Amino acid sequence: MNSLRTSLMLLAAVPLLAFAGDKTPAKAASTDKAAASDCHHPAEAAKAAPKTDASQATASAQDGWKLTRGEALKGANPVKLADLLAKPQPHEGKTVTLEGRVRKACERKGCWMELATDGTAKGPGVRVTFKDYGFFVPLDSAGAQARVEGVVKVAELSEGHASHYESEGAVVPRGADGKPREVQLVATGVELRR
Missing domain, CATH: 1.20.5 (Single alpha-helices involved in coiled-coils or other helix-helix interfaces)
Known part of the structure; x- marks a missing residue:
């Protein structure tokens, strides 16, 4: 029993x-x-795996850069981050290389990051997104030094996109008229180091 x-x-x-x-x-x-x-990006973007080419990782390790995402940097015209922020219009639509400190990165997927000259929350920065959402950066990228290559864009954001970015911890600058505007870079390749 x-x-x-x-x-x-x-x-x-x-x-x-x-x-x-x-x-x-x-x-x-x-x-x-x-x-x-909650995210405005396509559902497929959430599943995109970071792409790192083994030859890129080797080349990056040789010059001190630790993590590479997307395509290898091709040596586009280097532009100082402060110069781009001061006068973005002459660079709009052009491919450039930028260096700066990652002030913030998307905490949900790693689908964007903000570069700032000193990495602090004060002042303007450049939002870096990734071409076709084909790759992302680590969620803990904030504080890393970044070298990125891509096309410059000056964008006026919808209130919905601005609120979305702010909910992820972004600093969204607003013009004198109160509309959210920012300098963006659609990156084809990113290198990060700590």
């Missing part, structure tokens, strides 16, 4: 234990879905 009772208890307990063990993955999945629904 005891063995029958034990068997019945095991039959009931095993599925309950298995169900209890599944709470963490279900919670993580629901969190990912919630983050994806």
Whole structure:
């Protein structure tokens, strides 16, 4: 009789234990879905894996850069970050290379980062996004030194996009008219170091 009772208890307990063990993955999945629904980027972007070419990593290690994402930098015209922020219009639509400190990075997916001359929250910065959302940066990129190459864009953001970026911790500058505007760079390649 005891063995029958034990068997019945095991039959009931095993599925309950298995169900209890599944709470963490279900919670993580629901969190990912919630983050994806809050994010304005395409759903496929959330699944994009960081691309790092082995030859890029070797070349980067040789000149002191530690992490490469996207394409290898091709040596586009270097522009000082302070100069770009002061007068972005002459560079709009052109491919440039920028260096600066990562002030902030998207904390949900790593789908953008802000570069600033000194890395502090004060003053304007350049928002770096990644071409076709084909690669992302680590979520903990803030504080890293970055070298990026891409096309400069001066953009007026919708209130929705500005609010989205701000919810992720971004500093969104506003013009005298109160509209959110920023200097952006759509990067084809990124190098980061600590």
